[in-house]
Each structure stands twice: as structure tokens, then as C-alpha cells.
Amino acid sequence: MNLRRLKYFIKIVDVGSLTQAADILHIAQPALSQQLASLEGEVKQQLLIRTKRGVTPTEAGNILYAHAQAILRQCEQAQSAIDGAGQALSGQVSVGLAPGTAASLLALPLMEEVRKQHPGILLYFNESFGTTLSELIMSGRMDMAVLYGNRQVHGLAFIPLMKEDLYLVTPQASASFGKTVTLQQIAHLELFLPRPYNIMRKLVDEAFVQKNLSYSVKCEIESASTLALALDNNLGSTILPESIARNMVAQAHARMAKIVDPGIQAPLSFCTSDHLPLSQPAEAVKKILLALMAERTQDNRPLTLVG
The missing domain is CATH 1.10.10.10 (Winged helix-like DNA-binding domain superfamily/Winged helix DNA-binding domain)
Incomplete structure (x- = not known):
């Protein structure tokens, strides 16, 4: 053609x-x-x-x-x-970081490290929901993404990065749990959760089905700022991965409790196309991003916001 x-x-x-x-x-x-x-x-x-x-x-x-x-x-x-043969790496690299996840907390350290090692690379960050990011990668419009989930899909390749426990985050004024909380206890709360297509919602749904329990969703929220305001105003509770829960607790003056019986874990994965090769600059960014994740995993410390 x-x-x-x-x-x-x-x-x-x-x-x-x-x-x-x-x-x-x-x-x-x-x-x-x-x-x-x-x-x-x-x-x-x-x-x-x-x-x-x-x-x-x-x-x-x-x-x-x-x-x-x-x-x-x-x-x-x-x-x-071809233009950059024998020269410093340059060009645009697009990175998807699913919002409301540990993935989004990689942006600043990744930006700093790429600027330090390859100042000629222009990073483009896209913080869309996981489904949208995977579609962009399949069509070749995005180089890579870090998102929750690892279910094999034709056209995509996943590298498992880590697993995070899910926590209940509830307003400080209404908190009545210790360090752990069961699904049976959560079933009586009014929850703020994302839409059903979101991987977090799917994990929560599956856990409740496993325990043959039903629960109440007061409002479907996919905005971190709106969620923080709702919690801060004692309007309801939510369920989040540990790294995001810790930051939400700081923002909304809330409390967090690890979900048990059963525990729920969210797999965080690095996603690329399974048939479209990465450019040299994209390969360099991939190497840095995976190194940052490995560093945090080896240190056994959650991702937290800088500043």
C-alpha cells in the first residue's frame, strides 16, 4: 500500500x-x-x-x-x-498509567530518571482507565502501560510486576474497624466504587460472589479528587489498593483496614503489544520503568506520592 x-x-x-x-x-x-x-x-x-x-x-x-x-x-x-543512529536517544515515548492505581504514582520518578539518562526523549503520559489504555496499545497508538490486571488478551503481552492487597478506606468519624475487616462487615456499608468494567470493581464483585454476599454501591466514582471529598465529608467508604489507600487516607483524613476473609489482591502489570516492536527510545523507557518497579518491590515498600 x-x-x-x-x-x-x-x-x-x-x-x-x-x-x-x-x-x-x-x-x-x-x-x-x-x-x-x-x-x-x-x-x-x-x-x-x-x-x-x-x-x-x-x-x-x-x-x-x-x-x-x-x-x-x-x-x-x-x-x-535511522536519524538517531550513533547519536543520543531522542523521540516521543507514550506511557499509560492507569489512574487511581499505584501505576499513576510512577510518573514523577519515571520523568526524573528519563530526563537524567536520556534528555532527548519526550515522554507522553496518558492516565486513562485500563481498558482504554490496552486498546491504544493494541492499535499501536501507545507504546506501553502500567495497569492493574493480567488476563491474557490477544494483541497484548503482560509482565507481572507486583500484587497489592485491597483495603477498606472509611471516614475517620465513622471508622469502627481495627487493622483488618471482613467482607461480611463491609457488606453493610455504603460504598463508593468505580464502574463494573474497572478491574478493581471486578475483583470486589468476584470476592463477594465467592462469599455469597451482596453489597451496596452508593455512587460510582472514578475521580480521585471527588472520592477524597466524599470520604472527607463522611459520605461513605471505598475499597482501594494499599498504595492508593495510604495516599487517600492522608488526603481525606480517613482510616484504612486490610480486607480479609477472603483477602483480595490486585495484580499490577506492565503491558505492551505482543506483535508491534518498541522503538529504541521506548525500550530505554521500558528498562527504566521496570527498574523503578523492581526497586520498590525489593525494598518491600508501597509506592507513595513524592512531596
Whole structure:
């Protein structure tokens, strides 16, 4: 396939209009339409559906769109590697850090260490939910991510990093537990939890099903700041991995208790594509990130916020 046509196709899909894409690409619309027709001829599939509102990709178009992004990204990485041969590493590296997890606490130490070892590398951090991050990696739009979960998925490769115990975090004013709390006790509380697709929610759901217990979700919250305010105002309790629980306790003047009977652990994993190679700068960042995690794991100390 012609790389220029792939670039044109991506731009058309991004803006949803042949006319607007032609303006952005500084090419006449008839010429752009001809390039699209040639691409459809090459793949022997209709790629776009034309409507009064613009264009939308067909199923084949969506598939090509994902592959085209990965192809062009690899071409850019190859050119960057060629340009930087024999020179200091440079280029952009994208790192996903799932929010509300120990992963997000790696940002500052990773930033500092990359700046120290490879000042020419430009880091891009994306703190989205785990499902979104894994999709970005599968499509080649993100290099790597640290997130909770390790269930094997086609297109992804996981390296286990550590496991964290889950803790109940409850307002200081209403705390009535010791250092541990059972699921039976938690079942009577009003909880703030993330949406059902979140790995933490799945782990909690599975634990309650295992004990044949039901529980009450007062509100679904995926914002750390909102969660801290809710706890600080004595509105309910939540369940978090140990590292995040410790920071939430400091923010919201709350208390934490380890969940037992049964204990629940969240696996933290390093995630990359299982078929798209990392660029040299990305490999360097991967090495630093894994070293930071190993350092904290060996010291047996939870990740905590700097400052």
C-alpha cells in the first residue's frame, strides 16, 4: 500500500469529511477522492460510507484505520532510529498509567530518571482507565502501560510486576474497624466504587460472589479528587489498593483496614503489544520503568506520592 494514501485515509476518518480533509491536506477534493478510490481498489473493499453529514468508515475501513496508524507509527519510529543512529536517544515515548492505581504514582520518578539518562526523549503520559489504555496499545497508538490486571488478551503481552492487597478506606468519624475487616462487615456499608468494567470493581464483585454476599454501591466514582471529598465529608467508604489507600487516607483524613476473609489482591502489570516492536527510545523507557518497579518491590515498600 502507498503510505501517502494511508495518511490521507487516516485524515479523512479523523475529520469525517472529504472536503475538510482536502483543505487540511492542501489537496484538491477530486484528487483526494481519486486517492481514496485507488486505496479501495488496492484492498478490494469499500472503506467509507458517504452521507449528507460526511463520511464514516465501514467495518473494513475501521480495520484498515487501526492498522494504518500502527504502520505509520512504525515508519516514524524507523526513520527516528535511522536519524538517531550513533547519536543520543531522542523521540516521543507514550506511557499509560492507569489512574487511581499505584501505576499513576510512577510518573514523577519515571520523568526524573528519563530526563537524567536520556534528555532527548519526550515522554507522553496518558492516565486513562485500563481498558482504554490496552486498546491504544493494541492499535499501536501507545507504546506501553502500567495497569492493574493480567488476563491474557490477544494483541497484548503482560509482565507481572507486583500484587497489592485491597483495603477498606472509611471516614475517620465513622471508622469502627481495627487493622483488618471482613467482607461480611463491609457488606453493610455504603460504598463508593468505580464502574463494573474497572478491574478493581471486578475483583470486589468476584470476592463477594465467592462469599455469597451482596453489597451496596452508593455512587460510582472514578475521580480521585471527588472520592477524597466524599470520604472527607463522611459520605461513605471505598475499597482501594494499599498504595492508593495510604495516599487517600492522608488526603481525606480517613482510616484504612486490610480486607480479609477472603483477602483480595490486585495484580499490577506492565503491558505492551505482543506483535508491534518498541522503538529504541521506548525500550530505554521500558528498562527504566521496570527498574523503578523492581526497586520498590525489593525494598518491600508501597509506592507513595513524592512531596
